[in-house]
Amino acid sequence: MMSTDLSYWWSLVGVVAFFHGMLPREAKEAVSRWLQVLRSYLDPYIHFEIPEFENSSSNELYKSVQLHINATDMCKSANRVVLTRVRNSTLTSSSLAAGQSLVDKFEGKTLRWKHNVQKVQGDSIRGRGSQEVSERSYTLKIHKRDRDCIIPRYIDYVNARAILYKHQNREMQLYTNGKTSSIFSGGRHMWQSVPFKHPSTFNTLAMEPANIARIKGDLKSFVEGKDFFERVGRAWKRGYLLYGPPGTGKSSMIAAMANFLKYDVYDLELTQVFSNTELRQLLIQTTNRSIIVIEDIDCSINLSGQRSPKSSSKRGKDSSDKDALTAEELNMIKEDETNRITLSGLLNFTDGLWSCCGDERILVFTTNHIEKLDDALLRPGRMDMHIEMSYCTFPAFKILVRNYLMIETHPLFPTVESLLVEGKHKVTPAQISEILILDKDNPDMVMDKLVAFLQQEPEENELPENAEAANELESKSQAKAKAPPSLII
Numbered sequence: 001m002m003s004t005d006l007s008y009w010w011s012l013v014g015v016v017a018f019f020h021g022m023l024p025r026e027a028k029e030a031v032s033r034w035l036q037v038l039r040s041y042l043d044p045y046i047h048f049e050i051p052e053f054e055n056s057s058s059n060e061l062y063k064s065v066q067l068h069i070n071a072t073d074m075c076k077s078a079n080r081v082v083l084t085r086v087r088n089s090t091l092t093s094s095s096l097a098a099g100q101s102l103v104d105k106f107e108g109k110t111l112r113w114k115h116n117v118q119k120v121q122g123d124s125i126r127g128r129g130s131q132e133v134s135e136r137s138y139t140l141k142i143h144k145r146d147r148d149c150i151i152p153r154y155i156d157y158v159n160a161r162a163i164l165y166k167h168q169n170r171e172m173q174l175y176t177n178g179k180t181s182s183i184f185s186g187g188r189h190m191w192q193s194v195p196f197k198h199p200s201t202f203n204t205l206a207m208e209p210a211n212i213a214r215i216k217g218d219l220k221s222f223v224e225g226k227d228f229f230e231r232v233g234r235a236w237k238r239g240y241l242l243y244g245p246p247g248t249g250k251s252s253m254i255a256a257m258a259n260f261l262k263y264d265v266y267d268l269e270l271t272q273v274f275s276n277t278e279l280r281q282l283l284i285q286t287t288n289r290s291i292i293v294i295e296d297i298d299c300s301i302n303l304s305g306q307r308s309p310k311s312s313s314k315r316g317k318d319s320s321d322k323d324a325l326t327a328e329e330l331n332m333i334k335e336d337e338t339n340r341i342t343l344s345g346l347l348n349f350t351d352g353l354w355s356c357c358g359d360e361r362i363l364v365f366t367t368n369h370i371e372k373l374d375d376a377l378l379r380p381g382r383m384d385m386h387i388e389m390s391y392c393t394f395p396a397f398k399i400l401v402r403n404y405l406m407i408e409t410h411p412l413f414p415t416v417e418s419l420l421v422e423g424k425h426k427v428t429p430a431q432i433s434e435i436l437i438l439d440k441d442n443p444d445m446v447m448d449k450l451v452a453f454l455q456q457e458p459e460e461n462e463l464p465e466n467a468e469a470a471n472e473l474e475s476k477s478q479a480k481a482k483a484p485p486s487l488i489i
């Protein structure tokens, strides 16, 4: 029945089109209007117009579509692409050339984007007469039956992709804390930033490849874990404790994490923070999707969590004996506690009430001496993953050689391997890097020097500690790391 109806309409359209050329102008226009109505009635698709408005916030959706088309690499399948700079941004993005269309898939449905560019006469500018300007829009073509079920979700998806694309292509920032001297801001604790351009990545990090894969996997599941964290009622944050001797790549690891996630880095200098209140003031200013770093946590400050003997003796009474104190003395103690930075104040941000301020935060603590850390910091739930940055192993050495000398193998590799495995003395990736950087164009000379370095007696190669001390430290560290584990690598 339906097909008979349609063929009837189509024959009618054919007849009208045949006589169309012979009609007078008014009749032609009327027929065109009639044909348009007919076409939209018969067309099973609906066309959404998304125009770009110059200097208007209402073109946000147009921008989002453009970024979404970039983010999904849809442009790769187009014949003609235009490179443009996204307005009010440093981003360069490719967009579809005028008239080009592309297909997108969402929840199993097919959607088609078309880019329209039309030249029109614009307003006169400074009396120079009207100018030709381009009016741009995207048309989204979608089957009428899918309209209501997917359009809201699809537009949310396009916007989310655009935000992600912008985030991943923006300039990252490295923040450090300081105090303003302005009398107006009353010496407020603030962050100052510089662009963050550290070249370290997970490809340049010398570390056991399996460990790198685990850390990358952990970070990935963290960023994709919004729903999970909500479901289990935990703050969307993750803590990493990096420990190991100097020069084993703790700072390089932080930079690699930041580059992998495209997160800003807040390098918190704890020695410049004097109370829990100041610490709170700083931490609530940090933005979502950032890494907050406290380096050398063991020596940043006394984080024992105990009241300082000085303040206790000043009051002449033990603060734990609170029943024996007057209300005034109790107030003084309370005030003193807020005026000092304590381990519990810091931990409040890792798993206390304040841990929920902001989303997608990563906390990284580093230390050269895990054995010196307070057990409270190592308890499960505090730092989710303990990562040991160790002396150079042979697989890690191969990564360094590949990066510095661009070679995958060398006749001296077995010698280096046996020297590293023998472990007569332990060398850090930093020490090896210092030799590998000598001459990138002369691998033979560099490898000779490296073997000579590894064959030196331990005391000759300027290790910070002798082998015995290093071993002792390591066994203490291992004992500490075995303490109630989070995830230990």
Ligand SMILES: Nc1ncnc2c1ncn2[C@@H]1O[C@H](COP(=O)(O)OP(=O)(O)OP(=O)(O)O)[C@@H](O)[C@H]1O
Pocket (backbone or CB within 6 Å): 204, 205, 206, 207, 244, 245, 246, 247, 248, 249, 250, 251, 252, 253, 368, 389, 428, 429, 430, 431, 433
């Ligand atoms: N695992 C590593 N992979 C690649 N390069 C490394 C590694 N470890 C050290 N290096 C090299 O040594 C330099 C110093 O390393 P880095 O500062 O990351 O060590 P660290 O463990 O943070 O040291 P510290 O405890 O003294 O801060 C880096 O700039 C890098 O060139």
